[in-house]
Amino acid sequence: MMKPRRVTSQDVADAAGVSRTTVSLVINKVPGAQISEETRRRVIAAALELGYVPDAAARALVSRRSQIIGLVLARRPGQVATDGFLTQMLDGLLEVVHNSDLRLLFDIVDPEHQKKAYLELVRAKHIDGIILSGPRFDDEALLALEKDKVPVVLIGRLPGSDIPSVDIDNCSAARTAVEHLIKLGHSRIACITNASLSYTAAADRLTGYRTALEGAGIPYDQRLVRFGDFNVESGYKQMHILLNKKVHFTAIFVASDEVALGVKAAIREHGLRIPQDIAMVAFDDLPISAYVDPPLTTIAVPAVQLARQASAMLIKLLKNEELSHRQLILNSSLQIRMSCGAKLMDTNRVQSRHQNNLSVNKGGSIE
Amino acid sequence: MMKPRRVTSQDVADAAGVSRTTVSLVINKVPGAQISEETRRRVIAAALELGYVPDAAARALVSRRSQIIGLVLARRPGQVATDGFLTQMLDGLLEVVHNSDLRLLFDIVDPEHQKKAYLELVRAKHIDGIILSGPRFDDEALLALEKDKVPVVLIGRLPGSDIPSVDIDNCSAARTAVEHLIKLGHSRIACITNASLSYTAAADRLTGYRTALEGAGIPYDQRLVRFGDFNVESGYKQMHILLNKKVHFTAIFVASDEVALGVKAAIREHGLRIPQDIAMVAFDDLPISAYVDPPLTTIAVPAVQLARQASAMLIKLLKNEELSHRQLILNSSLQIRMSCGAKLMDTNRVQSRHQNNLSVNKGGSIE
């Protein structure tokens, strides 16, 4: 049994009785090409007949474009498994990527060890450009990329660099969240971050928390602050530590819905109720957050749109088009549900469907 | 300002005073090559000095290997955003993929329209092989792949095909779940599937449900069965429909944790309690499921290990090694927590940390 040789453009050319060049011109619909309708049809017929599919590698070699863009996270293996934000980004990316006939490569880079991993990814021209989500302050490889003039777009921000980026205003969003708690009468407000402060988003959200306290003249109490690590489990652990410290507080700001779920469980296990004993505001507004019990009051981050915008920007960079904005800030908003206790003040009954705000902001155009 | 030309292996050869062939032999550590230690060092020094990174496209062209494998889901855009299972799979895949110096390409294929999309993906040799998760009965393109002898591994199963696959026994797992409810005294048990019955896993889980009922002599009541669509929202909607029908039931089997969260919210809004009014068993055991309120009794699916095994099998296929098992079935297990009411029978107090089973099965070796 013979292994059937690959169908090349030469085969198509032979079958159609033209040159390989002509085949290329027809297949790629080259704008200025002079091809008679008659031969065009013959070529297409032959290609279809033979099942011709251009070789991606050969094409990439000569055109110097792999038609693949990379989504990279600075995470350790194991931290991906629970990332509810990631799937939303993937969704947004795939949408744009499909419209531009690109492919999406996904990878993570261990922030501790192999910082240069994605440098090689792009130097090898495996991918044409990178979308890096969740940048860290200590990422030197990223600056190397910038120097290499590699197309990069950040989802998030990295102060001191000029890399194009899409983000929300984490600081003021966090501030809004905490101010909401303050308005509800709380003054002892704890905080659990979404991640280590090496991540710029985590640092910004903590800053927002501090700013809100400051604005209300509430002193910052370090004992009320702990650090999450992306996943549910970290929230669960940190909240147990916090509760066991027996430092008094009546509300908490958790800078991630995912982490907040763990926090919630820990609170429950201590026999406390949300929001009656501890009011809670979280951050991200994952699709599930409106459905958990109690529904989370949280900052709605337009994850899908962040991804859409980032990929749209990256594609512009790949085409050497000028960006209208190098730093883009999308709007976030506070979704008031049950966990903060604001709505519970009106009524003590079981919440009706009407009260339980399940609305989701859809749409939003690209650039 | 000149655009600096790419560093090629020729540049390295010149710098080291050897031929390009020698550079290739050194860089790739070709086993039988006769290279003196002295020149080997010179070559490596030169490569490091110049920052040489082999061109992926050129390498792929000549070696006929892209070193990329694809993870493909049969989903519509928008269905990815909430998939808690996906992130777990990505985690498992990345682990294996990194160990083999491969890359991971992620894509979805709209099951209605463009079934042949991933056929082209592999015909273009963009990727060396495919891991297809969540196959559907009506996927003809998949059979075409099999005929093309393209390396494919299924996460899930497709009856009537001989494609290598990794899966759990969805049918018997679902049966276990429902039998658990029956043992607790329930006989009016509703069911909401995880997805449309075009997906083999959804069909299998429904079959398990029916089998359990049959085994207990409980008649199948079609009015108690509805179909989810992967996400929370579908569970919420379907459960509202179910509850509004005023058909009596005391328990429900939801074939997906994600969907179950929506179901939970709907039950709550109707003023009913879990498990006192409606007992619930779900399916998947997402990382968050132990932390929601009440913690879900659910079938633990070893998602990360499914992905690990699938990628390990795919890599074997790529190396033309023989598979020890073409169809691999991993174990699933029922995680009994609060939502089914089993533990509530012992006590009516707030559950202690001890009772709230937060243990996670880790580990498990590869092939």
Add this chain to the structure above:
DNA sequence: TTGCTATACTAACACGTGTTACTAACGCGT
């Protein structure tokens, strides 16, 4: 006839690598 333009194509090069077949040099026994 010559010259010019527009049309419809094609020959040939370039992209950067892996690999096979071959060679040059050297040591060594006879």
Add this chain to the structure above:
DNA sequence: ACGCGTTAGTAACACGTGTTAGTATAGCAA
């Protein structure tokens, strides 16, 4: 001197495509 194996390295081809520069034909004006 001769033959022969071993070591260390290289020349040259192949992979399949995009693209530039060039050619052949026809049409048409002068």
